[in-house]
Amino acid sequence: MIFPENFVWGAATASYQIEGAVKEDGRGQSIWDTFSHTPGNVAGGDTGDVACDHYHRFKDDVALMRELRLAAYRFSVAWPRVQPDGAGAINPRGLAFYDRLVDELLAAGIAPYVTLYHWDLPQALEDRGGWTDRDTAYRFADYAQAVHARLGDRVTHWATLNEPWVAAFLGYGNGVHAPGRTNPADAMRAAHHLLLGHGLAARRLREAGAESIMLVVNSAPVLTPAQVNDPSAVPGEADAAAARRIDALLTRQFLDPALYGRYPAEVLAAAERNGGTGHIQDGDLEIINAPIDLVGINYYNPCVVESGPGLPADAAWPGSEDVRFAPADAPTTAMGWPIVPDGLSRLLVRLSKDYPQVGLMITENGAAFDDVLDDGRVHDAERVSYLDGHLREVHRAIESGADLRGYLVWSLLDNFEWAEGYRRRFGIVHVDYASLSRVPKDSALWFRDVIAANGL
Ligand code: IFM
Numbered sequence: 001m002i003f004p005e006n007f008v009w010g011a012a013t014a015s016y017q018i019e020g021a022v023k024e025d026g027r028g029q030s031i032w033d034t035f036s037h038t039p040g041n042v043a044g045g046d047t048g049d050v051a052c053d054h055y056h057r058f059k060d061d062v063a064l065m066r067e068l069r070l071a072a073y074r075f076s077v078a079w080p081r082v083q084p085d086g087a088g089a090i091n092p093r094g095l096a097f098y099d100r101l102v103d104e105l106l107a108a109g110i111a112p113y114v115t116l117y118h119w120d121l122p123q124a125l126e127d128r129g130g131w132t133d134r135d136t137a138y139r140f141a142d143y144a145q146a147v148h149a150r151l152g153d154r155v156t157h158w159a160t161l162n163e164p165w166v167a168a169f170l171g172y173g174n175g176v177h178a179p180g181r182t183n184p185a186d187a188m189r190a191a192h193h194l195l196l197g198h199g200l201a202a203r204r205l206r207e208a209g210a211e212s213i214m215l216v217v218n219s220a221p222v223l224t225p226a227q228v229n230d231p232s233a234v235p236g237e238a239d240a241a242a243a244r245r246i247d248a249l250l251t252r253q254f255l256d257p258a259l260y261g262r263y264p265a266e267v268l269a270a271a272e273r274n275g276g277t278g279h280i281q282d283g284d285l286e287i288i289n290a291p292i293d294l295v296g297i298n299y300y301n302p303c304v305v306e307s308g309p310g311l312p313a314d315a316a317w318p319g320s321e322d323v324r325f326a327p328a329d330a331p332t333t334a335m336g337w338p339i340v341p342d343g344l345s346r347l348l349v350r351l352s353k354d355y356p357q358v359g360l361m362i363t364e365n366g367a368a369f370d371d372v373l374d375d376g377r378v379h380d381a382e383r384v385s386y387l388d389g390h391l392r393e394v395h396r397a398i399e400s401g402a403d404l405r406g407y408l409v410w411s412l413l414d415n416f417e418w419a420e421g422y423r424r425r426f427g428i429v430h431v432d433y434a435s436l437s438r439v440p441k442d443s444a445l446w447f448r449d450v451i452a453a454n455g456l
Pocket of ligand 1: 163364410
């Protein structure tokens with residue numbers, strides 16, 4: 001099973017999840033510092049204060065990436081390192097870290113894929129309303145431009161936002177993520193302003209000469225329970241309508257504005273029921289519809305729903321009235337997420353048909369399991385099986401015509417898994433949080449061989 005020539009193999013991480021060094025070199029406070037330091041928000045009271053200490057160990061981490069033969073490394077820039085208050089003065093010491101990282105990667109023959117926003121909003125901006133405030137979108141564009149000005153001579157691949165659905169609906173809807181707000185109207189506004197920020201930043205990046213610009217979304221096929229194990233199952237009309245609505249809220253809410261300059265009717269209806277659509281100003285959709293080159297797909301599991309007459313909307317899903325979120329008949333990871341590899345090929349084939357104007361890249365895929373470090377090895381056979389199963393589906397999607405450019409595993413390192421803290425391990429490299437030593441798991445060695453063979 002050989003992948004196309006030039007298929008990009010790599011791994012992904014995010015700033016707050018691995019860097020640590022939260023008070024160094026002039027870094028400002030982010031919403032995740034505030035949130036994780038508030039008791040009750042994160043399992044075990046964990047914070048990103050030290051995380052994997054990547055800030056100090058990045059050279060060793062890049063050396064490890066090289067040993068694993070990664071061709072690409074997707075990392076995110078911490079906005080509060082670059083602009084401690086989220087606006088105005090740039091902190092050159094913060095930017096210098098990413099400068100060193102990019103140079104180290106390039107010297108190792110690894111292409112940097114820079115994500116500008118992976119959820120660590122400067123707290124100063126949250127104090128002024130965060131993503132519910134339209135101005136944050138403009139501040140984001142300024143920040144994006146500043147990062148590009150420093151790294152753009154060496155970085156080709158840029159992503160604006162990581163998973164705006166999660167940032168908006170877990171951050172402002174059910175409050176499980178920072179900033180921990182729980183207001184459906186705020187969540188709808190935040191989603192729109194994130195998109196506006198994406199469009200503004202994409203335009204600035206393009207004007208500054210960025211070659212490849214991408215928006216990264218958490219997407220999934222929305223299936224009825226019967227469709228999980230039987231793609232040919234035909235749902236009844238009520239279940240199909242529930243699935244269509246959730247698909248609009250999860251995927252089309254972001255990709256339709258970004259790629260077609262319009263919101264799905266279901267999203268406008270959800271906004272109408274939750275604070276109205278007044279925050280969507282004339283001209284916004286045109287800005288959001290800035291030309292981009294790639295859509296990054298973060299896939300972990302399908303979303304399973306059926307009709308649930310009379311049920312109220314889920315707090316993370318404004319507009320999901322009368323829908324039941326159902327369990328899938330499938331094995332699960334340590335996160336409790338169902339393992340449905342062919343959900344990925346179903347998703348990719350569908351997205352490449354619906355959005356043929358862009359290429360696709362798997363910017364995250366992976367799984368948490370309860371790994372055990374045993375005599376210097378981690379025999380994570382379940383992760384190998386998860387990755388193997390999903391890569392076969394990636395290959396299947398390519399054979400069916402999906403324009404898929406690469407696959408980045410989530411994650412390079414075990415790291416701070418947001419509200420789950422350090423107890424959930426997604427890395428292909430084990431991190432001992434006491435000594436901070438790294439040990440490649442069996443999955444890392446397996447992935448290295450997949451890369452070497454350009455296939456399975
Ligand atoms: O750890 C996260 C990542 O930050 C965004 N996508 C999903 C991963 C696993 O939950």
